Amino acid sequence: MAAVHHPPNPPVIHNFASSDVLVENLATFVLRAQKDAIDKKGRFTLAISGGSLPKMLRGLIGNPASKWDKWQVFYADERVVPLDHPDSNHNLCTQELFSKVPIPSENIHAIDVSLLDDLEELSDAYEKALIGEFAQKDAARFPVFDLILLGMGPDGHTCSLFPGHELLSEEDRWVAYLEDSPKPPPKRITLTYPVLNHAARVVFVATGEGKADILSQVLDNPEAGLPASRVKPVYPGQVFWFIDAAAGAKLKETPAQNL
Numbered sequence: 579m580a581a582v583h584h585p586p587n588p589p590v591i592h593n594f595a596s597s598d599v600l601v602e603n604l605a606t607f608v609l610r611a612q613k614d615a616i617d618k619k620g621r622f623t624l625a626i627s628g629g630s631l632p633k634m635l636r637g638l639i640g641n642p643a644s645k646w647d648k649w650q651v652f653y654a655d656e657r658v659v660p661l662d663h664p665d666s667n668h669n670l671c672t673q674e675l676f677s678k679v680p681i682p683s684e685n686i687h688a689i690d691v692s693l694l695d696d697l698e699e700l701s702d703a704y705e706k707a708l709i710g711e712f713a714q715k716d717a718a719r720f721p722v723f724d725l726i727l728l729g730m731g732p733d734g735h736t737c738s739l740f741p742g743h744e745l746l747s748e749e750d751r752w753v754a755y756l757e758d759s760p761k762p763p764p765k766r767i768t769l770t771y772p773v774l775n776h777a778a779r780v781v782f783v784a785t786g787e788g789k790a791d792i793l794s795q796v797l798d799n800p801e802a803g804l805p806a807s808r809v810k811p812v813y814p815g816q817v818f819w820f821i822d823a824a825a826g827a828k829l830k831e832t833p834a835q836n837l
């Protein structure tokens with residue numbers, strides 16, 4: 579019998595009155611995903627971004643429902659700078675979240691640029707770390723993250739996947755590198771679309787009026803193919819947008835959908 583191809587689910591948009599309300603609801607959402615994953619498999623696999631996102635996870639700090647020892651955290655992208663550099667996504671996530679919660683350090687899979695100079699070797703090494711977590715345990719062609727947390731830049735980029743870049747058409751590799759990021763720093767490592775689009779859940783977080791124009795382009799005109807619009811996990815995977823009123827101000831429809 580021929581396989582039935584189900585089209586990707588349309589994005590679910592949660593539009594909150596303020597970023598503080600968003601923070602609270604995002605923590606609830608992450609903890610529900612955590613429970614679901616741990617109940618099913620005993621672990622919670624997560625990929626996390628830098629930029630404005632880590633601060634939005636502050637609702638998890640001090641939350642007794644977080645089972646930190648069950649988290650396996652990877653980076654959705656990383657800038658090729660030392661891990662203690664102000665531009666490092668790992669450094670930012672550590673400052674905003676990981677230094678404030680009891681997560682075992684071995685559960686955080688940093689991309690340590692001090693170990694390898696060559697970017698191809700560095701991305702290969704990260705892909706191997708992912709294979710160690712996913713392919714050996716789940717026998718998967720592509721990893722199925724329980725949750726991927728993404729931001730979106732004012733040009734519509736997400737991870738280190740930028741408009742018009744050749745990496746937008748990567749179909750095979752799990753991890754890729756670039757040396758020509760239009761946003762500094764130029765050298766970066768990023769998860770690819772095959773990984774984003776096999777996740778169980780992908781959450782974009784966009785807040786503030788600075789994101790209003792690009793959010794309306796990404797959500798109201800997905801055919802334009804901006805990087806964030808291309809995140810469409812295969813069924814039954816689901817994309818969620820967590821936005822505040824300021825970011826959602828230019829959307830054609832602004833659903834006030836709470837959790």
Ligand SMILES: O=C1O[C@H](COP(=O)(O)O)[C@@H](O)[C@H](O)[C@H]1O
Nearest residue numbers: 627628629630631729730731737
């Ligand atoms: O360079 C990056 O930018 C994006 C978006 O950042 P934001 O500050 O506009 O939220 C971020 O998601 C990514 O991890 C980072 O490397």
